[in-house]
Amino acid sequence: MSSTAGAAPPRHRATPPSSTPAPRRSSYRLGRWDLKYSPYLYIAPFFALFGVFGLFPVLYTVYVSLFDYELLSGTKEFTGLENYRVLMEDAQFWNAAYNTLGIFVLSTVPQLIVALILANLLNRQMRGRTLLRMGIVVPNITSVAAVGIIFALIFADRYGLINWLLGTVGFDPIAWRDNRYASWFAVAFMVDWRWTGYNALIYLGAMQAIPKDLYESASLDGASAWRQFWTITVPLIRPTILFTVIISTIGGFQIFTEPLMYGFGLVRGGADHQFQTLAMYIYEKTFTGNAEYGYGSAMSWLLFMMIIIFALINFALVRRSVKGDRK
């Protein structure tokens, strides 16, 4: 090494030789800053954008929600918590909350269970595995508006495919929009059609990280496939299940396009608001009629709170019912 001495000074030396003055010292300092601060710089654009387009609007919504703020007439009066008080007594809001919750339960529970089973099936050796795995996410990459239009036709009251099928086997047609639960079912069906494959793929990814020898030894001990699924697979992908539950809760509570397209583009969501969701009601108040931005902001905040609460509840419920591998 001594032969190369002088050509390249050793790194990490506490004090540089006096013969190498300022430039070298500053490059050293730059290097240290680089190590220390660059990571922050690299993620800064996200936070800057988030601050402008995420955090600021969120906080501004809080501010607006304290006003009687109507864009059409230009009214802007500070009313404190009045919007929230009115909201508590607004039957249409709570009806929308009920619908949203109903559609959420009706869609998410079967969706995640079916996704889990699908993922388990796809996690085996079989012919055309890749094709099948890719195939289940195809519904997810179709346009939500297209999905909404097609399903609105399938579930049409008079000339719809399903009512036609029911008719051919002698059943009465179902009032797909007038009946509250039928409409929830149809909307939930749309959601599931798009999202089951997506969740199945996420589960599949988690399942592939489970060491194969666990299954081998379980098989040797005589555990059935069902037993292996519940005692090995499910507990080991628990963090992933929790993740999908949270994401589905957030998504499910904001459901908007599917019920909107289902109601032929009307935010009313049926004659009696049978399938008007919270997001639709927020849109109705905020962007149509008088453009009541203050009231809409208050509703948005309440929805935000509801999502947090339900996400936490679901998190706790799932964590409890699915036992993880605590050793």
Next chain:
Amino acid sequence: MSVIRRRLRTAAVAAIAACVALGSASCSKSDDEGTGEGGQVKLVLQTFQNFGYDQAIKDFEAANPNIKVEHQKMGELRDFQPKLVQWLAAGSGAGDVVGLEEGVLLGYVQNHDKFANLLDLGAGELKANFPEWKWNNALTPDGKKLIGLGTDVGGLAMCYRKDLFQQAGLPTDRDEVSKRITTWQDYIALGKEFKASGKVKAAWLDSATSLMQPYVMQNSETFFFDKDNKFIGDTNPVIKQTWDLGLQMAADGLTAKAQRWSADWDAAFKNSAFATLPCPAWMTEGVIAQRSGPANAGKWDIATIPGGGGNWGGSYLAIPAQTKHPKEAYLLAKYLTSKEGHLAAFKEAAAMPSDIAGLEDPAFKDKTSDYFSGAPIGQIFGESVKNMKPVFLGAKHQQVWETIFEPQMQAAERGQASSDAAWKKAVDEAKKATS
């Protein structure tokens, strides 16, 4: 539901919120500087759906070489309207000339401070060009401020299926049909005859709700609101009368019970599920011909509307007060609502002129429609507008009808609620929405 889509949407909403909050000009699409090379002024025109202005704008630019027009087509009205509200409130972003649908315009007449007074720009001289009601709709109650110039009107006629009439043994010639349905009672009686023939599966009318617009407009001077914009939907006797008349037709099996603007309604056209439909001019090519499809070409015809004339829909051009070029914007609006502009739009988008000279012009008057068995649409719709009496709609008419009364009436028609229960719900909800 998709995470990415939602994020995009959130980002878009956030961006809009930020623009509104900051009142920032940088968010706006319109060219606020406006004056480009050689002192040329650039105007932004924002319209929805299809105003049919492509050729008219070219002609205008040729006649005014110092003005360049950027035409922004903003999609459906329901997409454009929320944006326009935001741009007007933010003080920037709105075009120099914007298209306003009749219902939207009435809301802005009440809150008119965001728009320029066209009377100050010299519009007073144009008054004689328009039917009085079309002009007055855009005028504030004190008559001192005009915020819009009329583009198209709807007119009103009765579209009917010749082939189904023939099967049922009814007259098929349009003049004869017009004579048989001079009043609504005649129309209903003919419908009963149609049904009693037993030779057709189709219903007489698409939906009980189709009766509301033409019938109330002909028989009342007001609709859901009195002239002080107070809700009178519950006390205006004509509305309840029409409601009952329509639902009685449904009970007699004369309606197809199809929800308007739904997929079922679209399919009902293709399946020839009903024989008549009250139709404004914009509905003929744009709605009926499109939905019935080429297979039913030549099977439709057009007779006059029972009960005399009527109008359904129509739009205006207005100039937001935030424009930097009110004079040039006025020139553009004036040209597009002149006879030349109207006729160009009629040629391009079948938008019926509201300009009186345009209505008399052969280019409109002698126009026939091949799809509708060569019916003289210019003449029929032109007459319907001449005969109509003006009706005061009120700022929230569209909202009260489309989002409250129509859905409730449809629910009653389908038997999901009793007529009385649906009526009560509609009235209660409308009172709440308008208080």
